[in-house]
Amino acid sequence: MQDRPTSVELLEAAADFVDREVVPAIEGARQFHARVVANVMRIVAREIKLEDPLVRSEVKALARLLGHDAPHLHSLDDLRAAAAGMGEELTAKIRAGEADEGARRGEVLAVVRQSVEDKLRIANPRYLESDIAIRNANKEI
Amino acid sequence: MERIEPGEMVRRLTGFIRTEGRFDSVAIENFRKMPGGASREIWSFDCAMERGGETSRRAMVLRRDPGAHNISTSRRHEFMVIRAAFEERIPVPEVFWVSEDPAVLGSAFFIMERIDGETLARRLLRDDTYARAREVMPAQLAEILAKIHRIDPVKHKLDFLAQPGDNAALSEVKRYEETFRFLALEPHPAFELAFRWLLKRVPKTPRKTLVHGDYRIGNVVFGPEGVRSILDWELAHLGDPMEDVGWMCVRAWRFGNDQKPVGGLGSREDFFHAYEKASGVAVDPEAARFWEVFGNLRWGIITISQARTHIDGFVKSVELASIGRRTAETELELLNLIE
Numbered sequence: 001m002q003d004r005p006t007s008v009e010l011l012e013a014a015a016d017f018v019d020r021e022v023v024p025a026i027e028g029a030r031q032f033h034a035r036v037v038a039n040v041m042r043i044v045a046r047e048i049k050l051e052d053p054l055v056r057s058e059v060k061a062l063a064r065l066l067g068h069d070a071p072h073l074h075s076l077d078d079l080r081a082a083a084a085g086m087g088e089e090l091t092a093k094i095r096a097g098e099a100d101e102g103a104r105r106g107e108v109l110a111v112v113r114q115s116v117e118d119k120l121r122i123a124n125p126r127y128l129e130s131d132i133a134i135r136n137a138n139k140e141i
Numbered sequence: 142m143e144r145i146e147p148g149e150m151v152r153r154l155t156g157f158i159r160t161e162g163r164f165d166s167v168a169i170e171n172f173r174k175m176p177g178g179a180s181r182e183i184w185s186f187d188c189a190m191e192r193g194g195e196t197s198r199r200a201m202v203l204r205r206d207p208g209a210h211n212i213s214t215s216r217r218h219e220f221m222v223i224r225a226a227f228e229e230r231i232p233v234p235e236v237f238w239v240s241e242d243p244a245v246l247g248s249a250f251f252i253m254e255r256i257d258g259e260t261l262a263r264r265l266l267r268d269d270t271y272a273r274a275r276e277v278m279p280a281q282l283a284e285i286l287a288k289i290h291r292i293d294p295v296k297h298k299l300d301f302l303a304q305p306g307d308n309a310a311l312s313e314v315k316r317y318e319e320t321f322r323f324l325a326l327e328p329h330p331a332f333e334l335a336f337r338w339l340l341k342r343v344p345k346t347p348r349k350t351l352v353h354g355d356y357r358i359g360n361v362v363f364g365p366e367g368v369r370s371i372l373d374w375e376l377a378h379l380g381d382p383m384e385d386v387g388w389m390c391v392r393a394w395r396f397g398n399d400q401k402p403v404g405g406l407g408s409r410e411d412f413f414h415a416y417e418k419a420s421g422v423a424v425d426p427e428a429a430r431f432w433e434v435f436g437n438l439r440w441g442i443i444t445i446s447q448a449r450t451h452i453d454g455f456v457k458s459v460e461l462a463s464i465g466r467r468t469a470e471t472e473l474e475l476l477n478l479i480e
Contacts, residue, residue, distance in 0.1 A: 087330065
């Protein structure tokens with residue numbers, strides 16, 4: 001058991017320092033890289049918070065799509081390995097033409113979209129939000 | 142790669158230019174590294190060259206490989222393509238000297254004219270200074286692209302450019318699929334779906350021209366009045382000219398300005414129309430769409446490649462590392478395009 005601040009709190013404190021104190025004090029290539037550093041720390045903070053629930057739901061969705069029983073896994077490492085293994089199985093089916101057309105294509109696209117959106121919830125939530133806003137606006141037209 | 146300090150680079154560069162240009166003396170000032178350039182280092186400097194008592198001064202940039210790369214290209218070839226474009230009065234920097242001898246600066250490089258202006262696409266899309274540039278640039282970029290596609294590779298001795306085979310589109314898809322299978326560390330079902338979509342829609346390619354290969358607003362020097370210069374010719378090849386048209390429409394170059402698909406500046410229809418007017422060749426919207434999907438997929442594969450460059454230790458860089466987490470952005474756009 002570690003003391004507070006939590007890993008997320010530490011990372012956010014470090015990222016805030018880089019954004020507020022370091023970025024304005026330097027310029028050029030260094031400034032650009034300092035922004036990248038702050039962004040990377042925020043990605044890691046979101047991953048610490050969100051990876052566990054996201055990979056659990058991904059494993060469930062992939063198992064359902066591929067017709068497997070939902071595996072009972074607890075450790076994050078096992079969950080990651082299960083998601084990667086079923087991801088390989090799914091790509092083999094796509095390459096064999098299973099998702100080229102029909103209802104199966106819709107099912108596959110829905111699960112793949114969910115996995116991609118889950119990656120963006122960690123890597124770039126703003127991009128995901130703006131994509132959803134654009135798609136909703138296009139639907140209204 | 143040998144690590145050379147900037148002071149030592151200036152010393153070696155001075156000697157190189159003196160020899161190559163047969164000058165009596167050369168003086169380099171204001172030598173500094175430019176921001177950006179994830180795959181190439183850019184150094185800016187001012188050069189005074191003296192021969193027979195006469196001194197000339199030029200603003201110059203040095204473009205250098207930072208080290209070994211997954212996707213490697215030849216500096217000499219890039220140099221020759223830019224020279225051909227310059228001779229055809231396309232707005233490009235004048236190129237001066239090229240060297241692929243690692244003894245000079247540790248890796249291959251070439252030296253060209255420095256064009257003053259802005260290259261940051263975000264400024265183009267947001268700053269009031271560039272309101273006029275935003276208006277005129279889509280048509281300018283279409284006209285310049287039509288000129289690029291008219292460059293005669295035989296006349297300019299560009300015979301080193303890779304031949305695309307019977308179908309440029311099919312060979313490009315196959316080439317990138319091979320790269321993807323070699324580099325990807327995780328399964329990417331969205332990319333697999335995009336490859337399937339593309340293989341069913343390979344356009345017949347009646348034209349074969351020089352293709353810039355990286356034609357996007359991030360590779361344009363601009364001023365408040367519009368386009369000043371087209372940069373980054375390292376991926377030039379022979380192929381379907383619609384490849385450049387589709388690449389211009391890739392989402393990553395819109396920087397959030399998604400209601401304007403062409404570089405965040407304009408509509409596809411206006412861009413195609415301006416290209417048709419300048420080239421006299423009709424743009425098939427289906428072919429353009431094929432190349433737009435291909436472009437997004439290609440950018441996705443490049444993000445994987447850039448991350449691998451870091452992961453494998455060729456170039457350790459927080460920027461390259463972070464690009465690995467941008468792959469999902471292109472996956473989402475591909476799903477939007479092929480659903």
